[in-house]
Amino acid sequence: MAQISESSIFPAGEFQLDDTLKGIPGGTKPFPLSQIGQRGWNVLREDLPLPLMVLKRSVLHHNIRVMQSFLEEHGLSLAPHAKTHMSPQLVQLQLSSGAWAITAGNVSQVQVFRRFGVQRIILANQLVGRQNVRYVVEDLNADRGFEFFCLVDSIAGVRHLASLAEQFGLSRPIKVLLEGGYWGGRTGCRTLQQACEVVAELRNARRWLTLAGVEGFEGSISRDNPAEALQQVNHYLGFLKELLAALNPEDFAGVEEVIFSAGGSAYFDVVAKSFSALEFPVPKRIVLRSGCYLTHDSRMYAESAKEMLARGLRGPQLQAALEVWSYVQSIPEKGSAILSMGKRDCPYDYYLPTPLRRYRSDEDTLDLSACRITRLNDQHAYMSFPESLDLRFGDRIASGISHPCTAFDKWRFIPIVNDEYDVVDGLITHF
Amino acid sequence: MAQISESSIFPAGEFQLDDTLKGIPGGTKPFPLSQIGQRGWNVLREDLPLPLMVLKRSVLHHNIRVMQSFLEEHGLSLAPHAKTHMSPQLVQLQLSSGAWAITAGNVSQVQVFRRFGVQRIILANQLVGRQNVRYVVEDLNADRGFEFFCLVDSIAGVRHLASLAEQFGLSRPIKVLLEGGYWGGRTGCRTLQQACEVVAELRNARRWLTLAGVEGFEGSISRDNPAEALQQVNHYLGFLKELLAALNPEDFAGVEEVIFSAGGSAYFDVVAKSFSALEFPVPKRIVLRSGCYLTHDSRMYAESAKEMLARGLRGPQLQAALEVWSYVQSIPEKGSAILSMGKRDCPYDYYLPTPLRRYRSDEDTLDLSACRITRLNDQHAYMSFPESLDLRFGDRIASGISHPCTAFDKWRFIPIVNDEYDVVDGLITHF
Numbered sequence: 001m002a003q004i005s006e007s008s009i010f011p012a013g014e015f016q017l018d019d020t021l022k023g024i025p026g027g028t029k030p031f032p033l034s035q036i037g038q039r040g041w042n043v044l045r046e047d048l049p050l051p052l053m054v055l056k057r058s059v060l061h062h063n064i065r066v067m068q069s070f071l072e073e074h075g076l077s078l079a080p081h082a083k084t085h086m087s088p089q090l091v092q093l094q095l096s097s098g099a100w101a102i103t104a105g106n107v108s109q110v111q112v113f114r115r116f117g118v119q120r121i122i123l124a125n126q127l128v129g130r131q132n133v134r135y136v137v138e139d140l141n142a143d144r145g146f147e148f149f150c151l152v153d154s155i156a157g158v159r160h161l162a163s164l165a166e167q168f169g170l171s172r173p174i175k176v177l178l179e180g181g182y183w184g185g186r187t188g189c190r191t192l193q194q195a196c197e198v199v200a201e202l203r204n205a206r207r208w209l210t211l212a213g214v215e216g217f218e219g220s221i222s223r224d225n226p227a228e229a230l231q232q233v234n235h236y237l238g239f240l241k242e243l244l245a246a247l248n249p250e251d252f253a254g255v256e257e258v259i260f261s262a263g264g265s266a267y268f269d270v271v272a273k274s275f276s277a278l279e280f281p282v283p284k285r286i287v288l289r290s291g292c293y294l295t296h297d298s299r300m301y302a303e304s305a306k307e308m309l310a311r312g313l314r315g316p317q318l319q320a321a322l323e324v325w326s327y328v329q330s331i332p333e334k335g336s337a338i339l340s341m342g343k344r345d346c347p348y349d350y351y352l353p354t355p356l357r358r359y360r361s362d363e364d365t366l367d368l369s370a371c372r373i374t375r376l377n378d379q380h381a382y383m384s385f386p387e388s389l390d391l392r393f394g395d396r397i398a399s400g401i402s403h404p405c406t407a408f409d410k411w412r413f414i415p416i417v418n419d420e421y422d423v424v425d426g427l428i429t430h431f
Numbered sequence: 432m433a434q435i436s437e438s439s440i441f442p443a444g445e446f447q448l449d450d451t452l453k454g455i456p457g458g459t460k461p462f463p464l465s466q467i468g469q470r471g472w473n474v475l476r477e478d479l480p481l482p483l484m485v486l487k488r489s490v491l492h493h494n495i496r497v498m499q500s501f502l503e504e505h506g507l508s509l510a511p512h513a514k515t516h517m518s519p520q521l522v523q524l525q526l527s528s529g530a531w532a533i534t535a536g537n538v539s540q541v542q543v544f545r546r547f548g549v550q551r552i553i554l555a556n557q558l559v560g561r562q563n564v565r566y567v568v569e570d571l572n573a574d575r576g577f578e579f580f581c582l583v584d585s586i587a588g589v590r591h592l593a594s595l596a597e598q599f600g601l602s603r604p605i606k607v608l609l610e611g612g613y614w615g616g617r618t619g620c621r622t623l624q625q626a627c628e629v630v631a632e633l634r635n636a637r638r639w640l641t642l643a644g645v646e647g648f649e650g651s652i653s654r655d656n657p658a659e660a661l662q663q664v665n666h667y668l669g670f671l672k673e674l675l676a677a678l679n680p681e682d683f684a685g686v687e688e689v690i691f692s693a694g695g696s697a698y699f700d701v702v703a704k705s706f707s708a709l710e711f712p713v714p715k716r717i718v719l720r721s722g723c724y725l726t727h728d729s730r731m732y733a734e735s736a737k738e739m740l741a742r743g744l745r746g747p748q749l750q751a752a753l754e755v756w757s758y759v760q761s762i763p764e765k766g767s768a769i770l771s772m773g774k775r776d777c778p779y780d781y782y783l784p785t786p787l788r789r790y791r792s793d794e795d796t797l798d799l800s801a802c803r804i805t806r807l808n809d810q811h812a813y814m815s816f817p818e819s820l821d822l823r824f825g826d827r828i829a830s831g832i833s834h835p836c837t838a839f840d841k842w843r844f845i846p847i848v849n850d851e852y853d854v855v856d857g858l859i860t861h862f
Contacts, residue, residue: 019566020546020861022539026566049538049562083775083809105810106771107480108453115451125810126760128771128825131480135450135457153761156824186811187761187769220808329557330584330618338618340537340559344514344840344862349774377651378514378836379536379556380617393587394559405809409775410840412862430451431775431843 015428021413022345023052036415036426043325043421044363050396051326051341053407054417057424059321060294064097066316067293071098074272079103079122079261081291085408087427088116090294101147103289107132112430114139114146122261123150124217124289126157126187127174133164141171149259151215153179153188155201162205175212176202177259180243182236186220192246199251210254214247216240217289218271219264226307233267237274249282257283265292266304269313291405295321298400299351320400322407324353326381328395339373339381339397346399347406348376353399355383360395368397446859452844453776454483467846467857474756474852475794481827482757482772484838486847488855490752491725495528497747498724502529505703510534510553510692512722516839518858519547521725532578534720538563543861545570545577553692554581555648555720557588557618558605564595572602580690582646584610584619586632593636606643607633608690611674613667617651623677630682641685645678647671648720649702650695657738664698668705680713688714696723697735700744722836726752729831730782751831753838755784757812759826770804770812770828777830778837779807784830786814791826799828 013034019026025048031039041047043054071078080094083105091102091113101120104110107129110121127133127150139146152158158176165174178195181188189195202211218236223229244260252258258280263271268288275286292301296318305318326341346353352375355368370389375382381399385391401407408414409431416425444465450457456479462470472478474485502509511525514536522533522544532551535541538560541552558564558581570577583589589607596605609626612619620626633642649667654660675691683689689711694702699719706717723732727749736749757772777784783806786799801820806813812830816822832838839845840862847856 018546019542022862024542025562026538026542027569046561049566050560051537051539105773105775106482107457108482111450111455111457115449125771126824128758128760129481129827130477131456135480138458153763154824157761160825181763183764185763186808186813187763190763327559329559330588332584332612332616332618332621333614340556342536343780343837344536349779377617382617393557393585394591396560406774410862431453431841 017413017426022411023048023413023415025049033426033428037424039423041415041423043415043417043423044359046361048415048423051324051345053322053324053345053411053414054421055295055414055427056321056323057416057418059319060416062316063294063296063318063321064093066318067290068098069315070268070272071288074276075286076272077285077287079287079289080294081105081124081264081289082113083109084291084405085294086112086430087408088112088430089427091116091118094294100285100287103291107135111135119145120147121149122177122287122289123148124215126151126153127161128157130164133161134168136174137165137168137170140174141169147175149175149177149212151179151187152176152198152202152209153181155197158198158201158205158209162208165208170208173206173208173210173254175255176209177213177215177261178211178243180214180216180240182221182232182239186217188216189243192242195243196246199247202251211251212255213259213261214240214244215259216262217264218262218267223266230270233270234274237262237271241274241278244278244280252282257285259285259287261287261289263288263290265290265301268293269308269311293318295404297322297402297404298354298356299402301404322401322404323356323398324401324407325396325398328391328393328397331391331393335385335387337383337385337391339383340379341381342379343376344378345410346376347401347403349403349406351402352376353381353401356398356400358391358395358397360392366390373399448844448857453842454479454844454846456480464857464859468855470854472846472854474846474848474854475790477792479846479854482755482776484753484755484776484842484845485852486726486845486858487752487754488847488849490750491847493747494725494727494749494752495524497749498721499529500746501699501703502719505707506717507703508716508718510718510720511725512536512555512695512720513544514540515722515836516725517543517861518839519543519861520858522547522549525725531716531718534722538566542566550576551578552580553608553718553720554579555646557582557584558592559588561595564592565599567605568596568599568601571605572600578606580606580608580643582610582618583607583629583633583640584612586628589629589632589636589640593639596639601639604637604639604641604685606686607640608644608646608692609642609674611645611647611671613652613663613670617648619647623673626674627677630678633682642682643686644690644692645671645675646690647693648695649693649698654697661701664701665705668693668702672705672709675709675711683713688716690716690718692718692720694719694721696721696732699724700739700742724749726835728753728833728835729785729787730833732835753832753835754787754829755832755838756827756829759822759824759828762822762824766816766818768814768816768822770814771810772812773810774807775809776841777807778832778834780834780837782833783807784812784832786828786830788829789822789826790829791823797821804830
């Protein structure tokens with residue numbers, strides 16, 4: 001297991017924080033992020049203004065260890081999807097904790113990760129468009145140490161990519177992963193025949209493109225019915241294996257190992273099991289791309305984790321590392337509180353935030369599991385609570401979030417806290 | 432009518448753009464925003480990578496003129512809600528176009544606007560929390576020219592504010608607006624009695640707080656049934672007028688004029704009409720706080736505008752100034768395209784984006800009114816289209832957005848384009 005520094009995850013905190021950043025106290029003069037631990041700020045003492053999203057350091061490191069153990073046990077590589085957090089510091093932490101590569105969702109994200117020194121990137125998407133292809137070509141030409149993968153799922157896509165690669169003078173082939181999809185799903189070839197046609201087209205484009213593996217994403221399968229979803233996921237993973245089996249080892253002549261990749265954050269156990277007995281007569285690397293394991297959450301992935309547990313996943317479990325804090329700013333009717341956070345501060349795409357605990361100035365706390373957030377406006381949350389609950393104007397509410405990807409993108413600055421809520425470090429994000 | 436510069440809305444473009452910002456071509460070396468018009472970039476020519484959100488300059492200025500005419504005709508003041516865009520350049524544009532004040536949604540936003548020199552701010556929210564109150568107190572003490580308003584709707588809130596104001600040594604009273612609410616709604620006193628109790632408490636806190644007016648927000652009333660919503664809005668505006676009438680002119684002894692404020696972007700016509708014959712024996716200023724008029728949209732406020740038209744609003748209408756551009760990155764099944772934009776790029780809280788036009792490299796365009804975006808993932812959009820429609824991998828799709836507030840917050844950099852899609856200027860945002 002790679003060494004993890006518990007003391008700091010920020011290697012070069014030159015980024016200047018000032019009070020135009022949400023979460024920084026008004027009047028704070030600019031200072032480098034690397035010095036944030038020396039400010040003496042504590043969230044419980046109200047040293048930082050709310051709303052505020054905090055990242056719990058011990059949970060972050062716990063989750064990294066849980067994932068490391070899982071990967072080691074199953075002989076898997078990880079290319080964490082860093083679109084989740086878009087934070088160079090977390091990218092560094094993931095790489096230093098053994099991640100094999102970093103996954104990006106589009107070329108803008110590749111640009112960010114490249115700026116922060118990442119040398120192996122999977123663009124888990126089609127590479128499309130004049131500027132996007134130009135940039136990748138120029139970067140591949142300029143840096144022989146840069147290893148880059150992207151997806152293809154159509155003849156038209158292969159031609160588009162090859163044509164622009166030629167136009168921009170690509171000096172070595174782009175590695176592409178053949179994407180398998182499922183009916184009614186997102187991108188990816190739906191049938192073996194489609195996939196074989198794409199591979200045939202890749203042979204024509206061999207000068208510009210090298211087939212490097214097979215890829216799929218099971219995470220967009222609807223989980224409304226968990227049992228049905230699991231069946232679909234297994235069926236889909238089976239199709240990806242069929243895809244690989246249908247390919248000729250000679251199609252992979254351009255690479256030293258074949259990449260076989262799937263696995264978001266909801267089914268990495270299923271992917272590991274499904275891919276464990278994979279037979280293919282070429283050295284291969286099985287790559288998971290989970291992004292949300294790092295912080296986990298209090299609802300969407302918390303439910304996935306329960307399902308994994310029910311499926312027999314053993315060992316320590318992932319825990320929720322993110323909390324959004326806000327104030328009770330009004331109790332306009334009995335049992336109804338308005339909180340000072342909204343769509344600008346927390347995710348609302350799958351579930352609304354989960355109230356966890358109430359804090360008051362004398363630091364007495366109260367469990368809020370009987371409370372529920374029922375609606376968000378841009379800057380407000382509506383929380384229903386039992387009338388017997390001791391809640392007042394100015395109380396602080398810590399809420400768990402659902403879906404880390406749409407939590408991180410609401411914050412440019414995120415303080416990292418220890419278990420006493422001292423601010424020990426901080427993140428910046430690049431959305 | 433105030434003078435509007437059509438040539439530039441950016442007064443001090445020292446902000447450095449580089450390719451870690453979404454929308455800036457990969458490999459671009461840092462350059463000041465003020466020079467963006469000299470890059471010669473054109474969106475139709477694919478000089479910028481997609482996804483990209485563009486702001487159309489002519490429409491922006493058209494909308495400003497439409498709102499100015501409306502305000503002048505009805506004798507109203509505008510404190511535009513700048514939480515919508517959080518862009519200092521648009522704040523400057525609004526102020527130079529006659530806005531009386533700027534509205535903020537929380538203290539973090541106040542900090543941003545203050546940093547960019549705004550001297551009159553309405554915090555359309557309760558002011559709550561140690562750091563938030565401290566900052567406002569210190570800023571009021573430090574700058575006699577800073578005029579600040581916030582809301583109160585409870586005795587507890589008044590006490591909280593007065594207590595912290597005293598603790599932090601406030602040197603002149605904070606101006607507060609009494610907030611009226613409606614049953615089942617957000618913040619605000621539900622009854623005249625509650626409101627009068629708050630005002631009585633304000634008398635006890637006279638040293639720290641000055642009553643400066645009455646405020647409400649009708650925009651959070653559900654518009655599922657437009658006719659019912661209109662009735663509720665009128666009833667609520669009537670309650671706000673009752674509130675004002677119930678107050679004693681002596682309660683306003685601390686101010687030269689009484690502020691009476693309501694009006695988001697969906698009902699400013701109704702507010703103007705309802706408040707037109709307002710009688711109160713003290714000089715008064717009626718303040719609208721619309722934020723979304725500036726860019727309007729292609730769905731949510733487009734529907735509101737139709738309702739305003741039906742209610743008899745005359746003159747030029749607001750138009751949609753924002754478009755999000757993306758690529759067709761896969762056509763995995765007949766009639767189904769996957770676009771290279773997602774929740775990270777466009778609003779999804781009320782409606783999904785509206786496909787407008789398709790562009791191809793030879794610049795032929797196609798109307799997409801028969802297409803529909805049915806789902807968004809973090810980085811993908813699912814678009815259904817008639818099978819007869821000529822659509823290919825790599826085509827560019829311009830989509831309209833719904834709800835400007837959740838469009839702006841997805842972009843740190845937004846190019847401003849002329850009608851030929853030349854990039855003539857650019858915005859930065861401070862979310």
